[in-house]
Amino acid sequence: MFKITIYSVRKVERPLFEKLNKYDFDLNLVSERLTIDNVDKAEGSDAVLISGFDDCDGEIIKKLHEFGINYVYTRVVGVDNIDFTAIDGYGMQVANAPGYSPRAVAELAFILGMTLFRHVSPATYNTHMANFALLPSYFANEIHNATIGIVGAGTLGTAEAKLYGALGAKVLAYQRHPDPENKAVEFTDMDTLLKESDIVSMHIPYIPGKTGNFIGKEEIDKMKDGAILVNTARGPVVDNQAVSYAVRNFKLGGYGTDVLLDEDKIMGKQFDSLDDLPNDIDKDLMLNYPNVIVTPHMGFYTEKAVEDMINISFENFDSMLKTGKPTHLVNK
Ligand code: COI
Numbered sequence: 001m002f003k004i005t006i007y008s009v010r011k012v013e014r015p016l017f018e019k020l021n022k023y024d025f026d027l028n029l030v031s032e033r034l035t036i037d038n039v040d041k042a043e044g045s046d047a048v049l050i051s052g053f054d055d056c057d058g059e060i061i062k063k064l065h066e067f068g069i070n071y072v073y074t075r076v077v078g079v080d081n082i083d084f085t086a087i088d089g090y091g092m093q094v095a096n097a098p099g100y101s102p103r104a105v106a107e108l109a110f111i112l113g114m115t116l117f118r119h120v121s122p123a124t125y126n127t128h129m130a131n132f133a134l135l136p137s138y139f140a141n142e143i144h145n146a147t148i149g150i151v152g153a154g155t156l157g158t159a160e161a162k163l164y165g166a167l168g169a170k171v172l173a174y175q176r177h178p179d180p181e182n183k184a185v186e187f188t189d190m191d192t193l194l195k196e197s198d199i200v201s202m203h204i205p206y207i208p209g210k211t212g213n214f215i216g217k218e219e220i221d222k223m224k225d226g227a228i229l230v231n232t233a234r235g236p237v238v239d240n241q242a243v244s245y246a247v248r249n250f251k252l253g254g255y256g257t258d259v260l261l262d263e264d265k266i267m268g269k270q271f272d273s274l275d276d277l278p279n280d281i282d283k284d285l286m287l288n289y290p291n292v293i294v295t296p297h298m299g300f301y302t303e304k305a306v307e308d309m310i311n312i313s314f315e316n317f318d319s320m321l322k323t324g325k326p327t328h329l330v331n332k
Contacts (some may be wrong), residue, residue, distance in 0.1 A: 002023075004025050056072065095329050098312075105159075152174070154203060161173060212236045216238075233259060234259050240285050255291070
């Protein structure tokens with residue numbers, strides 16, 4: 001029987017892995033995230049299935065190779081936690097799980113955007129401090145009169161565009177290679193998108209050396225005063241220091257994010273206070289609450305999305321066993 005060690009299996013996900021195992025794989029479900037300290041739990045397996053916060057650096061990949069494992073598949077879209085130099089050096093295969101319920105991430109991005117757009121975050125913060133004054137800063141636009149800028153109009157960006165479009169907003173998008181079939185957005189250049197949008201929402205992948213700080217000081221300066229920035233992609237696609245400065249100085253109206261820097265050291269953990277965060281930039285950014293709102297990378301965390309991730313991953317393994325190639329091979 002084909003044995004797969006699966007890391008980072010949360011309690012709510014365990015029954016789903018068992019229910020959806022229609023291929024009768026031998027599943028070794030490990031609740032902790034993959035680190036060098038528990039990589040030996042994969043010994044004796046044919047493959048590993050990881051998630052977005054698992055360590056998959058050169059040292060770990062070397063160990064997996066020593067265990068005779070050739071298949072390092074991930075059940076998320078992003079592969080920025082995987083060292084491809086090591087993977088390719090050992091001739092290993094990586095597959096991912098694109099296309100899992102795009103509404104999961106899109107709905108969270110939309111909610112973060114709307115929450116800041118209608119000033120709900122500062123308003124609820126103040127009412128909880130017993131301040132019921134109707135502050136001038138709560139005076140708002142309505143979404144059907146607003147322009148949204150989607151940066152990266154792939155599956156997720158387009159799903160978010162449709163949510164805003166359904167409410168009558170004008171939706172612009174920037175895409176390196178615009179899809180002429182995509183009618184949910186109006187494609188434009190980055191400068192126009194920044195200049196015209198009331199909410200800018202990030203949906204580009206983080207490719208080290210390429211898409212880091214895609215939105216930095218220069219881009220923020222081009223945005224409307226008081227515009228909202230939303231990031232449900234990856235922390236480093238935005239210059240978090242520049243964002244922090246812009247929110248503090250009221251250039252940006254707010255930043256809603258599901259992603260931070262150094263997430264592998266943060267996500268899933270309970271710290272005693274924000275002072276204990278391992279990254280000073282994250283800490284500084286979070287001090288701007290309630291105009292910076294942060295969720296713990298939970299965009300994917302819906303029943304439908306997790307089921308999709310498991311089904312797509314199992315299909316990847318099934319296809320690899322039948323044809324030698326997973327459905328979503330990453331390293332061609
Ligand atoms: C992704 O699919 O890339 C995600 O952001 C999900 C997360 C669990 C890392």
